[in-house]
Amino acid sequence: MKNITRIFKSMSLRKADSLEAISLLIVLTLFFFFFSGCELQENEDWTGDLGESEHFPAPFEDDHSGYLAANNYPVTDCQECHGADYDGGTTGISCIDCHSQNNVPQGCNDCHGNPAGSPLNPVDQAPPFDLSGSSDTQNRGVGAHTSHLQGLIFSDGISCSDCHTVPTNEDFLWHLGATPAEVEFSGLADKFDHHPVWDADAEECSNTYCHGEWEPEWTKVDGTEAQCTTCHGLPPGPPHYIASIDNCYECHGSVVDDYGDIIDTALHINGAVNMN
DSSP states (O other): OHHHHHHHHHHHHHHHHHHHHHHHHHHHHHHHHHHHHHHHGGGOOOOSSSOOOSSSOTTOTTOHHHHHHHTTOOGGGGHHHHOTTSSOTTTTOOGGGTOOSSSTTOOGGGTSSOTTSOTTOHHHHSSSSOTTSOOOTTSTTTTTHHHHHHOTTSOSOOOGGGTSOOOOSTTGGGGOSSSSOOOOOOGGGGGGGOOOEEETTTTEEESBTTTBTOOOBTTOOSSGGGSHHHHSOSSOSTTOOSOOGGGTHHHHTTTBOTTSOBSOGGGSSSSSOOOO
């Protein structure tokens, strides 16, 4: 009877030892795959305009920006191997070497706009280029972004926040995901009790302070959507008297000259009435 008891005890010990060994093997295997996976990334080829990467799944083996776009931009997933500050982590590869805007990779122009542009210049942070890398103004993601921000002939430009809710660097994640971007008018767009409306299907806005009663087509950037009479009449209406454009300077000489040309874009389409 004692011999039988010893046998069962021995079998139990061997079973416990086996379970412990199996558990240890599983842990070591997971440990190996995790760290070897990250370590292998040190040998990746990150050349090319947007960088190449061999550790993304098909069909994104050489397209890490494409992978991010297709998966709603899981930027913080990069921290798993590149570190909480994206400066190398277990891979030894710093995201900051390429993504050098605004405590990357949260910079606006890391995803759209001019990737080499200054993070302090909003024109560099907005399309073109759009998320697909296109600069074709016929694409809604490009459209008239640049002409609105630059202003050029008729204004000093408008802010991104006049048409969009702009994320801060700290809470940018809510901004990533499905396209197209939401249009939410504020600031200059709804000045003087205007109530702007964006028609996504027609790609037109209406009832904005910037364009008056005109309904400009977003992807039409040949200049025809920004003529004087597309925003206000000539003259604009009461209390203006009947006059031609070369009379505007008589009351608005700080804005236009006696030929009707804008001489100070900061004083035109700026949310104020600038008189002499």
